[in-house]
Amino acid sequence: MKNLDTGKLLSDYGNVLVLLLLCVVISVVTLEEQSPRSTAAAENLAAIIVGDAGKDANILILVRRGEGQQEFANTLKNTLSKAGLNVTDTVVGTPADARAALGKQTEALDVIATDEHMAAFCLEQLPNLSKKYPTLANTTAYQPKKHLWPNFLKKENLLNVLKQISVVAIIAIGMTMVIITAGIDLSVGSLIAFSGVITALSIQQLSGGADPTTGHLVLGCAAGILVCALIGMGTGGLVTLFNIPAFIVTLGVMFIAKGLAFIFSQSAPIPIANEGFAWLGRGSDLMGLPNSVVLMLLLYGIAHVIMTHTSIGRYIYAVGGNPEAARLSGVPVKWVLVFVYTLCGLLAGLGGVMEASLHITGDPKSGTLVELQVIAAVVVGGTSLAGGQGKIFGTLVGALIIGVIRNGMNLTGVEAHMQSVVYGVVILIAVMVDQLKNRAQKTN
Amino acid sequence: MADAAQTPLLRMRGISKAFPGVQALSKVNLTLFAGEVLALLGENGAGKSTLIKILGGAHQQDEGSIEIDGNLVRLNNPLKAQSAGIGIIYQEFNLVPGLTARENIFLGQEPSRVCFIPRAQEEEKSRELFARIGVEINPNTLCRDLTVAQQQIVEIAKALAQDARIIMMDEPTAALTSREVECLLTVVRELRSQGIGIIYISHRLDEIDAIADRVTVLRDGAHVTTRAKEDLERHEMIELMVGRSLDKEFPSHECQPGDVRLAVKNLSRGTKVRNVSFELRAGEIVGLTGLVGAGRTETARLIFGADKKDSGTVELDGKSIGATSPRDAIRCGICLLTEDRKSEGLVLGLAVQENFGLPSLHQFTHKGLINREQESDAFAKYVKQIKIKIANHEQSAATLSGGNQQKVVLAKWLQRNAEVIIFDEPTRGIDVGAKYEIYQLIHQLTDEGKAVLMISSELPEILGMSNRIIVMNEGRVTGEISDVTNATQEDIMKLATLREEMAA
Numbered sequence: 013m014k015n016l017d018t019g020k021l022l023s024d025y026g027n028v029l030v031l032l033l034l035c036v037v038i039s040v041v042t043l044e045e046q047s048p049r050s051t052a053a054a055e056n057l058a059a060i061i062v063g064d065a066g067k068d069a070n071i072l073i074l075v076r077r078g079e080g081q082q083e084f085a086n087t088l089k090n091t092l093s094k095a096g097l098n099v100t101d102t103v104v105g106t107p108a109d110a111r112a113a114l115g116k117q118t119e120a121l122d123v124i125a126t127d128e129h130m131a132a133f134c135l136e137q138l139p140n141l142s143k144k145y146p147t148l149a150n151t152t153a154y155q156p157k158k159h160l161w162p163n164f165l166k167k168e169n170l171l172n173v174l175k176q177i178s179v180v181a182i183i184a185i186g187m188t189m190v191i192i193t194a195g196i197d198l199s200v201g202s203l204i205a206f207s208g209v210i211t212a213l214s215i216q217q218l219s220g221g222a223d224p225t226t227g228h229l230v231l232g233c234a235a236g237i238l239v240c241a242l243i244g245m246g247t248g249g250l251v252t253l254f255n256i257p258a259f260i261v262t263l264g265v266m267f268i269a270k271g272l273a274f275i276f277s278q279s280a281p282i283p284i285a286n287e288g289f290a291w292l293g294r295g296s297d298l299m300g301l302p303n304s305v306v307l308m309l310l311l312y313g314i315a316h317v318i319m320t321h322t323s324i325g326r327y328i329y330a331v332g333g334n335p336e337a338a339r340l341s342g343v344p345v346k347w348v349l350v351f352v353y354t355l356c357g358l359l360a361g362l363g364g365v366m367e368a369s370l371h372i373t374g375d376p377k378s379g380t381l382v383e384l385q386v387i388a389a390v391v392v393g394g395t396s397l398a399g400g401q402g403k404i405f406g407t408l409v410g411a412l413i414i415g416v417i418r419n420g421m422n423l424t425g426v427e428a429h430m431q432s433v434v435y436g437v438v439i440l441i442a443v444m445v446d447q448l449k450n451r452a453q454k455t456n
Numbered sequence: 457m458a459d460a461a462q463t464p465l466l467r468m469r470g471i472s473k474a475f476p477g478v479q480a481l482s483k484v485n486l487t488l489f490a491g492e493v494l495a496l497l498g499e500n501g502a503g504k505s506t507l508i509k510i511l512g513g514a515h516q517q518d519e520g521s522i523e524i525d526g527n528l529v530r531l532n533n534p535l536k537a538q539s540a541g542i543g544i545i546y547q548e549f550n551l552v553p554g555l556t557a558r559e560n561i562f563l564g565q566e567p568s569r570v571c572f573i574p575r576a577q578e579e580e581k582s583r584e585l586f587a588r589i590g591v592e593i594n595p596n597t598l599c600r601d602l603t604v605a606q607q608q609i610v611e612i613a614k615a616l617a618q619d620a621r622i623i624m625m626d627e628p629t630a631a632l633t634s635r636e637v638e639c640l641l642t643v644v645r646e647l648r649s650q651g652i653g654i655i656y657i658s659h660r661l662d663e664i665d666a667i668a669d670r671v672t673v674l675r676d677g678a679h680v681t682t683r684a685k686e687d688l689e690r691h692e693m694i695e696l697m698v699g700r701s702l703d704k705e706f707p708s709h710e711c712q713p714g715d716v717r718l719a720v721k722n723l724s725r726g727t728k729v730r731n732v733s734f735e736l737r738a739g740e741i742v743g744l745t746g747l748v749g750a751g752r753t754e755t756a757r758l759i760f761g762a763d764k765k766d767s768g769t770v771e772l773d774g775k776s777i778g779a780t781s782p783r784d785a786i787r788c789g790i791c792l793l794t795e796d797r798k799s800e801g802l803v804l805g806l807a808v809q810e811n812f813g814l815p816s817l818h819q820f821t822h823k824g825l826i827n828r829e830q831e832s833d834a835f836a837k838y839v840k841q842i843k844i845k846i847a848n849h850e851q852s853a854a855t856l857s858g859g860n861q862q863k864v865v866l867a868k869w870l871q872r873n874a875e876v877i878i879f880d881e882p883t884r885g886i887d888v889g890a891k892y893e894i895y896q897l898i899h900q901l902t903d904e905g906k907a908v909l910m911i912s913s914e915l916p917e918i919l920g921m922s923n924r925i926i927v928m929n930e931g932r933v934t935g936e937i938s939d940v941t942n943a944t945q946e947d948i949m950k951l952a953t954l955r956e957e958m959a960a
Contacts, residue, residue, distance in 0.1 A: 321825045323817040326806075330814055333803035340762055340800050341814040341868070342786040400805040 026445070027394050027409045034413060038420035039162035046161040047128035049080055053156040054087035061123055061154050062095045069122040073102040074110045076129040088125050107133050117147040124153040131155035163423050171302060177389075177415035178304040179204070179363040180382060181408060184389040185315045186244075186356030188407045191390050193332040193352050194399025195258035199247065200360035200386055202269035203240045204379025207364025209273045211236030212282035212374025215289075224286045232284075236368075237361035243269065244357015248350035258353075266383070273376040281375040284368070293370030304366055311359075316404045328352060333400030388435065389414055392442040414438070463526045465490045465653040466511075466622050471520035473506055480506040483520070484679045486672055488622060488653040493644060495668035495685070496657045497697055499913070503677040504657055508624055511655075512544045513537035524622075543615025545625045549607050553600035558582045560599055561614045585613040590646050591639070605636040612643065623647065624655040627748070629663060641667050659747040661690055661953050673697055694949045706920030707892065709899045713923065714738035716774075717907040718790070718876045720759060723768035728754040730931040732768070736876060736907035741898060743922030743940075744911045746952045751931040752911045753795055756878045759909075760792040761785040772876065786815055789875035793865055793882060795911070801865040804854035808846055808864050809835050811853050815872045838867035842893055866894065870901075877901060878909045883917060895921060915945040927951035 061071065071092055075085040085104050092099055100121065103113045110133060114121075124134055134153035142148040163169060183200050190197045215224045215232035224232070243265060250261045296302040319325040327348045330338040339345045367378045393410025395402025417438060421431045466488040473481040481503045488494050498504050509515040511522070513531040522529055524540055531537045537544075551560045562578050582595035591609045599607060608628060615623055625644075629637045644654060644667055658664060664671065664685070671688055673680040673696045680696050718736040723729055729751045736742055744752050758765045761779030769776050772788055779785035782792070794800035802811050813820060813831045820831040832849055839846065844863045846856065853861060862884070869877065879898070883891045898921065902908055912918050918925055925937040927948055935951035937943045 317825070321828070323821055323826065326810060326814065326817060326826065329806055329810070330803045333805040334799070337800050337803050338814070340760075340782050340792065340794055341803075342783045343814065344781075344783055400803070 027392065027406060027413065027442075031409055031413050031416065034416050034420070035164070038164045038416065038423070041420065042163040042423045043160055044163055045158045047158050048156055049084050049127060051083060051087040054084050055091050057125060057154060057156045058088055058091035058095065060157075061092065061125055062097065064152075064154075065097070065123045067096045068098065070098050070100050070117075070119050071123045071125055072100050072113060072117065072121055074113065074124055074126045074130040074134070075102075075104045076107075076127060077105050081127065084127060092125070107137075110134075111137070111141070114141055114148060115145060117145065120147050120149070121151045124151060126153055126155045128155055128158070164420060169419065169423075171296075171300075171305070173412075173415045173419045174305040174308070175302045176418070177411045178302070178308040179366050180385045180389055180414075181308050181411035182311055182366070183356070183359050183363045183382070183386045184393075184407045184411055185311055185404065186352070186359040187386045187390050188315075188393070188395050188402055188404055189319070189328055189352040190258070190356050191387075191395050191397060192328050192399060192402045193349060194335075194397075195251065195349070195352070196262065196387070196397075197244075197247070197258065197353065197356045197360075198262040198383050199243070199265035199269055200356065200363070201379040201381055201383035202266045202273065203243065203357060203360035204364040204367055204382055205273040205376050206243075206269040207236040207240045207361040208368035208374040208378055209277045209282060209376050210239050210374070211365050211368050212284050213276060215284055215286075216282065219285075224284070224289075226286075226288060229284075229286060229289050233365045236365050237358055240361025240364065241354055241358035244360070245350060245354040247357065248353030251353065252346040252349045270376075277374065277376045279376060281371075281373040281377075284372050284374065287372070289369055290372050291369065293366055293368075293372075304370075307366075312404060312408050319404050324348065324351060329400060385414065388439050391439060394442075397443075410442075462489055464488060464523075465525065467523040467526075468507075468511075469521050469523075471507070471510060471517045471522075473503075473510060473515060473517050479677055481510075481517075481677045484674065484677070486679070486682075488655060490621070490653050491648055491651045492669040493648055493654045493656050493667050495664045495671045496655055496674065497664070497671055497693060498674035499697055499915070502674040502697070504674060505626070506677075507674070508544060508626055508655075508657070511537065511542055511622075511624060513542075538618055538620075541619055541621040543612075543618060543620030543623045545608065545611045545615065545623065545628060547627050549611050551599045551607055551610060554598065556596050556598055557593055557602065557606075557610045557613075558595035560610055561585065561595075561617050563614075565618065581617065582613065585616050588616065588646075588650070589613060589643050591643065603636075605632050605639065608632075608640065609643065612647075620652070622653045622655070624657070626657050627659070628656070629658060629660060637663065659953070661693060664693070665690065691946055694946050697949075706917075707896050707899060709902075711739055711741070711902060711923050713740040714905065717772065718759070718909075719771040719774075720755075721769045721771070723755060723758050723770070724766045725754060725758055725763060726766065728931050729758060729765075732928070732931075732933055734926050734933065734936070736909055738905045738907055739902045740923045741902055741908045741910055741921055743918035743925040744909055744928065745913065745915065745918045745925060745948060746928035746934075748913065749930075750928040750952065752928055753880055754931075755928070756792055756880055756909070756911060759785070759878065760790060762792070786872065786874070790878070791815070791869045791872055791874040791876075792878045793869055793880055795880040795884065797861050797865050802853045802861055804852065806853060807850045808844075808853050808856065809849035811864055812838070812868045812871065815868060819871075834871055835867065838863075838870060842866060842897065863894075866897070870897070874906070876907045876909070878911070880911045881913065882910065883912075883914070915948055918948065919943060919945065929954055 073085055073088050075081045082104050085102050089099050089102050100117065100119070101113050103109050110130060126134060131153055138148065138151065138153065142151065187197060187200065211232045214235040215228050218224065218228040218231055247261050247265050250256055251258050292303055292307070298306050319328065327338070327343045330341070330343050331345050331348045335345055364379065368374050389411040390407050391397065391410070392413050393407035395406060414435065417434060418431065421434065464487040468484065468486040471481055471484045484503065484507060486507070496504055506515065510517050511531065513534040513536050516532055522531060529540050531540060552563065555563065558578050561582055579595050586593050586609070589609060589612060593602070593606055593609060599610065602610065612623065628640060632640060641663065644656065648654060656668060668685045670682060670684050671693065672682040673693070675697060715738055716735045717738050721733050723732045732755050734742070744755070746752050754763070757763045759770050761781050761784050770779065771777065772790065777788045779788060779790070798804065809832060812835045817826060820827050835849060838844065842863050844867065845860050853864060856864065866882070883894055898908055898910070910921060919940060922940055925940060925943065925948065926933055927935045927937070929952055934954045937947060
């Protein structure tokens with residue numbers, strides 16, 4: 013009994029384990045000396061300088077220009093001044109600026125407070141300069157204490173991973189449901205392009221050449237999403253009414269949607285003349301979380317409730333597990349199938365809008381091969397292609413695994429073709445594990 | 457012809473085989489001589505199929521020995537059985553529909569995996585085989601274009617091509633028309649004259665009369681008798697097959713039939729269901745029986761909307777219901793407990809509780825969300841009442857034993873609280889104690905004024921439970937027995953084996 017439970021735990025959450033393991037490996041590989049630039053780091057540095065140099069010391073602050081550097085410099089300056097030290101100058105600029113500032117020192121300079129870049133400059137140049145300028149004879153350069161921290165685990169990087177997977181992960185919700193019914197949807201990649209083009213065109217039409225208003229943007233997005241949902245409904249109709257395998261139907265839809273996206277856009281990206289359109293793709297309003305990530309998490313929550321706590325969710329599993337038994341139990345099998353394909357189309361449409369928002373353009377070239385990434389996320393997430401089994405959060409973990417691998421390879425500079433090889437291997441391993449799991453279940 | 461002094465072609469001695477929970481065969485003896493037709497008789501579940509599978513190498517006996525030409529053989533896989541000269545014609549043919557008759561005959565016997573197939577030679581051999589059987593079939597016809605009868609001949613030719621000297625036929629005429637049956641019997645006689653030993657399984661006693669030399673009867677996995685056909689009267693065969701006492705197997709019950717609840721009129725679908733009409737009254741259990749393939753399950757599926765009917769009507773409480781899907785039928789108040797719970801009754805990958813709730817989710821759904829606790833409480837009630845043995849409600853249905861699976865299906869439909877309940881083989885694979893509980897449950901349903909249609913192949917069950925019995929054969933209702941207390945299994949078997957011509 014005990015064994016069986018650990019087995020079930022492993023099969024249900026095995027991919028979480030894989031994800032954690034990956035994170036650990038990538039963290040170790042991307043471990044690097046980090047030189048903090050936060051205000052806290054500036055305060056720490058100031059405290060050390062005050063302790064070492066004592067009061068009345070003359071101090072020059074040298075910080076290289078860059079994002080957040082001004083704040084770092086200001087904090088240093090304020091903290092040091094408050095402690096009664098004499099800050100002769102504060103320079104936020106290039107090494108040339110630093111050299112000029114050093115040359116202008118009139119009194120003996122005791123300390124240079126720097127960031128890591130200027131510290132390197134000082135280390136290199138100070139011996140020479142001190143020969144030229146006697147004021148620099150007894151100068152020591154201080155920089156914030158370095159520490160080891162993986163590049164992978166930086167907050168910006170982690171948010172970036174989430175942001176990068178958001179489109180694939182959102183579409184993977186619909187794909188998970190489709191695959192649980194033992195189907196497949198190859199058209200989602202093309203629908204991304206189609207939705208983006210339709211959205212951009214609708215916005216153009218609505219605004220009539222003038223700058224589009226927010227209302228126009230919302231309506232345009234709705235149009236893009238709705239059209240894709242209708243296409244999904246059509247797919248579901250063909251699958252159920254004519255009994256054509258989903259693989260074939262969606263293959264057809266894939267070509268049609270891609271072609272139409274190019275025809276409607278006349279093969280050129282359609283720009284959207286309102287920066288507000290980038291809100292979904294680039295904005296981050298809630299506690300610094302990107303909007304696309306918030307949307308993704310929200311949709312996963314809803315999908316989880318649908319799959320575990322509603323009739324339609326139960327029906328989806330039943331139809332995938334045994335369509336005949338489901339039908340004889342009064343499950344409206346055809347409607348369930350139409351529902352999942354419609355939802356998958358709708359989410360692909362939403363993915364298209366997100367892509368368009370990211371680039372503020374409706375691009376017929378976007379979404380290429382995304383369907384395979386989506387299917388990969390679902391499969392790696394533990395959903396069986398045979399149908400009847402799978403978990404929504406498993407798919408999120410699957411998408412994360414793929415996103416983390418990609419991020420890790422980018423951070424360590426693995427080139428693109430090698431990345432492709434690695435994805436392939438990961439997918440094969442996932443499917444093998446799935447098979448082993450099934451075999452184990454059968455023998456139980 | 458059979459001769460006692462001759463060494464038998466096949467001798468099975470003391471064959472026993474147990475499956476978890478069932479003793480399928482116990483110490484069965486069987487002998488077959490070259491050039492004879494041995495009829496193997498028995499009710500469904502008497503152990504015929506197990507015996508065939510042991511001979512075919514699909515199962516191994518737990519005890520007992522098999523001799524061919526007096527030599528002990530071990531048939532531990534199908535290939536061994538094949539090379540020992542045993543050919544089996546199963547009810548479902550093992551032909552590849554997209555290959556030709558010739559290709560099917562020689563499938564798996566290609567001389568070498570790398571060589572080209574000696575096509576002309578194979579074609580010549582196929583023609584020879586067909587000539588030997590006495591039937592003309594073009595070896596280059598695709599199997600899917602052949603009639604069922606022709607496919608059967610291809611199967612026989614395939615067995616002969618593998619030098620089979622023992623041919624077993626499992627219900628070979630179940631899907632044949634009466635003319636095709638005649639042809640087949642001629643083929644069997646031809647094979648017999650060529651010295652091949654034939655084991656012939658059929659429920660159709662007139663065929664047995666026409667062709668068998670000797671008859672072996674099995675009942676409940678045990679050998680009852682083997683006699684020359686001349687020594688057996690037809691009614692004796694039936695008695696030997698079903699002979700069993702009924703006392704105390706069924707709970708006693710009083711029933712006062714009320715108004716007509718379900719009226720089925722002239723229901724038809726192809727050749728499976730032909731012009732079937734009957735009525736079900738409130739508080740009544742009607743037994744529907746007949747041999748396998750008589751069209752009982754098909755009739756039930758038509759009433760339930762699971763298949764499309766060609767014609768006919770179904771009325772519930774005087775109102776015509778045009779159920780075009782099971783969902784419709786369930787909504788109207790009809791439910792069907794299917795015979796095959798693994799493929800039709802349960803979604804094996806789902807948890808037992810989820811299977812239980814499937815038709816009744818609306819009862820547990822509030823504001824769009826399923827209240828799993830309420831569902832669990834409802835299920836727990838049945839787990840206790842019909843003693844379902846499960847570790848927990850979240851266990852997957854695949855892990856349950858057959859009997860427990862059937863009980864889950866039962867619980868699922870009881871929860872749906874339908875007005876008309878059709879049970880298709882409700883106690884198949886269920887042990888005696890649990891059977892009694894299920895019988896009591898069925899009585900309880902009729903006490904509540906519901907109408908029950910019970911399909912069963914087990915005649916004692918039909919006789920013990922029904923208020924009325926409807927017997928079908930070949931898609932038609934061949935008779936109805938209203939006075940159940942004085943009816944016998946022989947009466948039912950007579951109606952169930954009534955051929956078309958006689959029924960008319």
